[in-house]
Amino acid sequence: DLSTGIIYRRRIATCKNVIPEILRKFSVLKVPDIYLEEESWLNMEKRSMATKSHCLTWTQYASLSEESVFRESLENPNWTDFTQKGRISVTGAGLLNCVLETFAQSFLKQGVKK
Secondary structure (H helix, E strand, O other), X not given: OOOOOEEEEEEEEEEEOOOOOOHHHOHHXXXXXXXXXXXXXXXXXXOEEEEEEEEOOOOOOEEEEEEEXXXXXXXXXXXXXXXXXXXXXXXXXXOHHHHHHHHHHHHHHHHHXX
């Protein structure tokens, strides 16, 4: 947007399904790819970028969303401060709800550490 100087992007990402094979015995989980919608706002003037994403696959069973902000560090302008928060909720899978939420949580935490 020329008036605000903010570059907005919206895209669909295709990610490989990393759910363990043992859980893919359930037909609903046996898909090769998972689709995410991601929106981002890049503000060059403030040297910051915000992203929001949510899962488009399994919406009848799970809700997964994530928000991240990258901004110039107050300590050093050559550093980047990164904050992230997310939410995972699985419903409609009976006893597997807790197992799937735990797997998703541990998988996403590994990505945060990188």
